[in-house]
Amino acid sequence: xxxxxxxxxxxxxxxxxxxxxxxxxxxxxxxxxxxxxxxxxxxxxxxxxxxxxxxxxxxxxxxxxxxxxxxxxxxxxxxxxxxxxxxxxxxxxxxxxxxxxxxxxxxxxxxxxxxxxxxxxxxxxxxxxxxxxxxxxxxxxxxxxxxxxxxxxxxxxxxxxxxxxxxxxxxxxxxxxxxxxxxxxxxxxxxxxxxxxxxxxxxxxxxxxxxxxxxxxxxxxxxxxxxxxxxxxxxxxxxxxxxxxxxxxxxxxxxxxxxxxxxxxxxxxxxxxxxxxxxxxxxxxxxxxxxxxxxxxxxxxxxxxxxxxxxxxxxxxxxxxxxxxxxxxxxxxxxxxxxxxxxxxxxxxxxxxxxxxxxxxxxxxxxxxxxxxxxxxxxxxxxxxxxxxxx
Amino acid sequence: xxxxxxxxxxxxxxxxxxxxxxxxxxxxxxxxxxxxxxxxxxxxxxxxxxxxxxxxxxxxxxxxxxxxxxxxxxxxxxxxxxxxxxxxxxxxxxxxxxxxxxxxxxxxxxxxxxxxxxxxxxxxxxxxxxxxxxxxxxxxxxxxxxxxxxxxxxxxxxxxxxxxxxxxxxxxxxxxxxxxxxxxxxxxxxxxxxxxxxxxxxxxxxxxxxxxxxxxxxxxxxxxxxxxxxxxxxxxxxxxxxxxxxxxxxxxxxxxxxx
Numbered sequence: 088x089x090x091x092x093x094x095x096x097x098x099x100x101x102x103x104x105x106x107x108x109x110x111x112x113x114x115x116x117x118x119x120x121x122x123x124x125x126x127x128x129x130x131x132x133x134x135x136x137x138x139x140x141x142x143x144x145x146x147x148x149x150x151x152x153x154x155x156x157x158x159x160x161x162x163x164x165x166x167x168x169x170x171x172x173x174x175x176x177x178x179x180x181x182x183x184x185x186x187x188x189x190x191x192x193x194x195x196x197x198x199x200x201x202x203x204x205x206x207x208x209x210x211x212x213x214x215x216x217x218x219x220x221x222x223x224x225x226x227x228x229x230x231x232x233x234x235x236x237x238x239x240x241x242x243x244x245x246x247x248x249x250x251x252x253x254x255x256x257x258x259x260x261x262x263x264x265x266x267x268x269x270x271x272x273x274x275x276x277x278x279x280x281x282x283x284x285x286x287x288x289x290x291x292x293x294x295x296x297x298x299x300x301x302x303x304x305x306x307x308x309x310x311x312x313x314x315x316x317x318x319x320x321x322x323x324x325x326x327x328x329x330x331x332x333x334x335x336x337x338x339x340x341x342x343x344x345x346x347x348x349x350x351x352x353x354x355x356x357x358x359x360x361x362x363x364x365x366x367x368x369x370x371x372x373x374x375x376x377x378x379x380x381x382x383x384x385x386x387x388x389x390x391x392x393x394x395x396x397x398x399x400x401x402x403x404x405x406x407x408x409x410x411x412x413x414x415x416x417x418x419x420x421x422x423x424x425x426x427x428x429x430x431x432x433x434x435x436x437x438x439x440x441x442x443x444x445x446x447x448x449x450x451x452x453x454x455x456x457x458x459x460x461x462x463x464x465x466x467x468x469x470x471x472x473x474x475x476x477x478x
Numbered sequence: 479x480x481x482x483x484x485x486x487x488x489x490x491x492x493x494x495x496x497x498x499x500x501x502x503x504x505x506x507x508x509x510x511x512x513x514x515x516x517x518x519x520x521x522x523x524x525x526x527x528x529x530x531x532x533x534x535x536x537x538x539x540x541x542x543x544x545x546x547x548x549x550x551x552x553x554x555x556x557x558x559x560x561x562x563x564x565x566x567x568x569x570x571x572x573x574x575x576x577x578x579x580x581x582x583x584x585x586x587x588x589x590x591x592x593x594x595x596x597x598x599x600x601x602x603x604x605x606x607x608x609x610x611x612x613x614x615x616x617x618x619x620x621x622x623x624x625x626x627x628x629x630x631x632x633x634x635x636x637x638x639x640x641x642x643x644x645x646x647x648x649x650x651x652x653x654x655x656x657x658x659x660x661x662x663x664x665x666x667x668x669x670x671x672x673x674x675x676x677x678x679x680x681x682x683x684x685x686x687x688x689x690x691x692x693x694x695x696x697x698x699x700x701x702x703x704x705x706x707x708x709x710x711x712x713x714x715x716x717x718x719x720x721x722x723x724x725x726x727x728x729x730x731x732x733x734x735x736x737x
Contacts, residue, residue, distance in 0.1 A: 107550070108670055111665070111670045112670055115664050115665050119664055150667030154667055162666075163671075
């Protein structure tokens, strides 16, 4: 009998592409997820809650928050290490990875890249430890894929800024201490660092979600929210600001989504080997084997793509279009893998006793947020043809 | 306070382990090597004592080349320096030889506290800490579920079947810890990055002041004469309870002379 290798990344010898430190980081996050997330996450999902404050402190202790940023208490790790951490956290739950992405790649990155030294010193060290939680307000009810049309405004009043408008689908909104708010000014779109304690800031929890239930999702409303003159991010103007933050987060998703897919495939493979119908394991049926093999191929290929992008990123050579390749492919294939795994588990596939339906529902969000499947398709289409199909 | 923690690389606790047919030794290729779980508690206890009383924590491990990964894991948790004893002559060493080599390395280095996990998950003999303390002529405070450091006085709670014994000695001492003692920390990312820059000393058997002929398979006091794979589990008997289930269980236990 040939040797059985259930783990797809082992089959592809992915470890061979990683350094000892990268493997160590991956191992620590995996252990953390096994001990601190896996036993509880199905309950959080069912109840639609997340102990975000406690978890942020735990993630901070490991060094996961803003881990790819330099200085200000951040761990200063490589892009690949950041990707591997995102993958292992998302093998636990996409909601956890969302918390980490929004904190590190959206809120902290915005302050790190575009903030004043005072803003960096005020927020980054506390955000790196998880004592302060950040959120990122870009999407509005009427402006999703086309954020440049946003209606939130910031107007000058003496030295102050006064912000009015609203944002939707804001991860961490109700637990955040600080919000990065993007708004129209006379000078184009600018970013603002708004403490959530500011009068005029209101966060409303979004209920009735069937996806990312172990994640805090909010609507933000700003009513004559007055901020001091130095609350604006001085380092960037226009859509380049929010888009470069999104680029960071999308990179994490190219890895992260694969974690959810791997968890589904591990669960479905073990199930298929143990589940007997017609007096034999269903893993012995050709239809099931074909499903498992097709999924293993997509998972392995997705990982090779993600690692390639990671190495390019660490050489400062990755382009936004290339990150679109990773986000589009890996979110799409991970969702397809989750659905196929669901079919292998039959009726049991819909139960939270197994991780699959949870990952599958989560991946519906991952498929759409941080640039929809359609937008990434059109971005790549534009690169291939030189013709924009959306503008 | 100068603290040494002796750690061992063992095959992953959850992996299927194999012995090599050629020499009946563990096939280290068959399973990933990890830091022995109980040694993580030893490292954690050393770091906690260091945090409270200052000083330096040195990790000591005897094992093949790749055991250096295990030392680095302990360094990434926060220890300061590592000593790796690696020598082809050590392959197949028993507990007596291991304790001789460790004692050779530990003596004359001025450690106040030498901490071990109370057993390894592969050999499970629990004797090396006692052997090392005997060879060094130091008090042995083994199977500790709690360690208190008060100046030069070390007090432990030794876990027993009926509760614990309070045992006290003056440093230097040898301590072994049980898993009840603490909750080992995860290495932080900064710790992982810092670990590769920490000092690591590599020693041979000769450096430990031990003759090469007195260690390894040839010098072992016990050898594996033979081994066989565990036979597959036999199919069980299923008894449907139609009102007489209890009687049937009693009959089964009686037949097997259990009652």
